Amino acid sequence: MKLADLIRIGKETVSTLYPEREAGEMVFAYLEEAIGTKKHTHIVEPEYEVIPEKAEAILKDFNRMAAGEPLQYVTGKAWFYGRQFHVTPDVLIPRPETEVLCNTVINRFLANRACKVLDMCTGSGCIAWTIALEMPGAEVAAVDISDGALRVASTQDFAEEISRSGAQSPQFYKADVLEAPKELGQFDIIVSNPPYVMDKEKALMRTNVLDHEPHLALFVADDDPLIFYRAVAQWATKLLKKGGYGIVEINEALGEQTADVFRQAGFANVSVIKDLSERDRFVEFTRIK
Ligand SMILES: C[S@@+](CC[C@H](N)C(=O)[O-])C[C@H]1O[C@@H](n2cnc3c(N)ncnc32)[C@H](O)[C@@H]1O
Incomplete structure (x- = not known):
């Protein structure tokens, strides 16, 4: 034809x-x-x-x-931080705002690449791979509850870049972050883009997202929208080194409430960061004690 x-x-x-x-x-x-x-x-x-x-x-x-199937699922490919990731309907399609999270970590640790990083709720592995590849010397561990997501994340094909740059591939583990922290060692950095869309916000979403992207990756109950941030705070209390840094992507409607989760858990320097559209999009924190 x-x-x-x-x-x-x-x-x-x-x-x-x-x-x-x-x-x-x-x-x-x-x-x-x-x-x-x-x-x-x-x-x-x-x-x-x-x-x-x-x-x-x-x-x-x-x-x-x-x-209505998103183009990225049809082609099986999505761009993130200048690299092509494999995606299937088992994983969220990586979003541009999450690139800002990666960029914040990469710029903050310019002088100290040899650090240990934990990515909670890794999905396609876009954050874990980006940090591992942009920060050769970093050791990255990543967890998710979904077998399908872990299959996608652990089979991203960056072998050529890994061998060229001397970076290390992330290690992927199955874990439910709502349970007690897994014994994965101590980390300098913890990052997470967990599910944060409230069920009541479904009405505002495009049907191609609602009908095709995994609900496990997106939604939280209206009566407990911060459940994953309490989990990140709990894991960070145990797994983040003193002086370590954390950053999470958040629901723009819940900026200060999310920051309060980390303040109440005893973290320092907790602040809300805006995304490229000036919306509350991340909370960062450090562990000082
Ligand atoms: C918003 S997606 C983020 C994916 C990826 N980090 C990104 O930025 O594109 C959230 C991820 O959390 C995972 N997840 C949901 N509930 C979980 C749980 N209880 N424990 C661990 N991971 C969970 C989902 O499988 C999904 O991959």
Whole structure:
């Protein structure tokens, strides 16, 4: 089938759900991931042919996109901090605001890369891998409760970068962070982007998130939205070294309440940090005693 025909069918199919312009962008982004063509390929090479088996698979993927499945699940790829991560419906699609969390840690520890880091609720492993790769010398451990997520996180393919940079791959462990802290040693840094969307906020979410991303990764009960932050505080009380640093991503509606969890647990220098859109998005803390 000609690429130009595939593009036309793709736009028609995907625009049954998305506005025409967005549908066009999605079709081009998908084709670039799937077969490496660019927006202009069908114009400069009007005879460009896609082999029938490939075209058939692409048409099926257009139907998945028209059914609301996020593009990243259809291609199996998501960009985070300049790297391509493998994603499946077992993991949350990494979000740009979480890059700010990684950046905060990376900049703060410029002078001391040889540190031990714990990532709680790791999902795709995007935070754990980013810190491990950006801070060669760091030893990163990461936990999640989901077997599916751990499979995805532990099979991200950064072998080439690891061998080039001398960085170490993170170690992934199964753990329920709502239970007693796992004996994983002592850490200089604890990071977490745990579930924090309240059930009552579901009504505000796009259906492609609600219907396709794992609810285990997203939601907390309305009557106890800070449950995971109490868990992080409890783990950090036991596993963070004196002088150690912690940072968590938070629900923008609960900035000061989340900070209070860490103040009440005895941490120092607790403050709320805003994201690129000026919303309360992170809480940082240090352990001094
Ligand atoms: C918001 S996602 C974050 C994923 C990843 N850190 C990121 O930033 O994209 C939260 C993760 O917490 C995990 N999770 C949920 N409940 C958990 C629990 N009780 N113990 C450990 N992990 C849990 C989910 O499986 C999910 O991978």
